Amino acid sequence: MRYELFYWPSIQGRGEFVRLALEAADADYVDVARERGRGLGVAAMLRVMEDSALERPPFAPPFLRAGKQVIAQTANILQFLGPRLGLAPKAEATRLWAHQLQLTVEDFIVDVHDTHHPVAMNLYYADQKPESKRRARFFTEDRAPELLGYFEKVLQRNLSLGGRRGYMIGRSLSYVDLSMFQIVAGLRYAVPNMMSRLEAEIPGLVALHERVMLRPNVAAYLASERRLPFSEDGIFRHYPELEA
Amino acid sequence: MRYELFYWPSIQGRGEFVRLALEAADADYVDVARERGRGLGVAAMLRVMEDSALERPPFAPPFLRAGKQVIAQTANILQFLGPRLGLAPKAEATRLWAHQLQLTVEDFIVDVHDTHHPVAMNLYYADQKPESKRRARFFTEDRAPELLGYFEKVLQRNLSLGGRRGYMIGRSLSYVDLSMFQIVAGLRYAVPNMMSRLEAEIPGLVALHERVMLRPNVAAYLASERRLPFSEDGIFRHYPELEA
DSSP: OOEEEEETTTTTTHHHHHHHHHHHOOOOEEEGGGGOOTTTTHHHHHHHHTTOSSOOOOOSSSHHHHHHHEEESSSHHHHHHHHHTOOSSSSSHHHHHHHHHHHHHHHHHHHHHHHHSSSOTTTOOOGGGGHHHHHHIOOOOOOOHHHHOOOOOOOOHHHHTTTTOSSSSSSSHHHHHHHHHHHHHHHHHHOOHHHHHHHGGGGHHHHHHHHHTTTTTHHHHHHHHTTTOOOOOOSSSSOGGOOO | OOEEEEOOOOOOTHHHHHHHHHTTTTEEEGGGGOOSSOOOOOHHHHHHOOOOOOOOOOSSSOOOEEETTESSSSSHHHHHHHHTTTOOOOSSHHHHHHHHHHHHHHHHHHHHHHHHSOTTTSSOGGGGHHHHHHHHHHIIIHHHHHHHHHHHHHHHHHHHHHHOTOOSTTSOOOHHHHHHHHHHHHHHHHHHHHEEEGGGHHHHHHHHHHHHHHHHHHHHHSSTTTOOOTTTSSSOOGGGGGTO
């Protein structure tokens, strides 16, 4: 099965959580909006979104086409891909748990995004700076430590139950581990001061980030041009004044 | 199976989306934090959250206990309950679609919440009024019309495909319809001016709200004391100054 991923071509954004899963599993996929040619590019993505014959239209990118199915919402795409890529647990109850964690990752991403867009996503950061400053302070002092602490607790609890390899769920890699990698990497880029303060308190997540990064498929992806850099157009943005 | 729902006892909040599903299906459930007695009340909820022996701890309420499983994240709970309560489609692909819509409902709820809490959820509304005013304007002028327009489009597309009874998915009631009921009811309470402007553009959703409200189980629930009123402590809050 060749998967087609549709996402904005110039940022990691939410698409990156899907991309990491496809790359870690060495899946056959096309990153449609980033390619040029017939049926490719951003125009092709917009055509799907505006296709009035599409029974199940996505509200926003990212979305995935798998044969005739078009699936949107990052966590939902991962829930679909997980079992197909060998990146999800087998038991139904454990899959639900993986998805529950992924939905908490989604909450985290909203909080990261809103540090620089607390007022409106259709305004520039420059137009909501005072609000951003207050929201970012809440994020770095309360929300991010709380969420990271929660994920560290989940990881430690899994370790204590015999998940000796240090994954979030059970004893093998899942899409949740890949998302935790991206959270740690993104926060290091966006709020380095907060992370230097906090990392000693989340040793499990720091080790997990390293372990994921060194997996051959992930390492090859990160070294490739397919991995876009973090930037001030994405979700994780580095604005030093927001950490002041 | 007797389900145990855990949620803050004095607000509808996110718990209401789960409660509506349990009530519409006439399921056997206990609203744990709202009851008094041994093993009940808020203390019982906090005990579960702080239970260090719990392998899969929730990050926040609402969560559901079903036998030995503890499941959190509203959309995830509904994904679990849907098939068990006869409130989800049968085919896997259609279930994924229902969940995708529910996740878009979740995005909507975050936007509603952030109209009065754009800076920090641990501050009072009174401490973030100027920011709320800007965020609420974006919500009522852009975001809410866009999201309601999307859901109306989904409903109309389903109607045109033969879903003559006017449900969001296929030909029968699902948890997504119950959530759309709550969205319409909540917005009518919170931003009545916006809704009087917009309702002519979303006739399908307005009719769906009515149809859900008149279902015997739902009507009985809404007339009971189990249905908490909307208030300025919940997600949908009516602050007239935010519509000015």
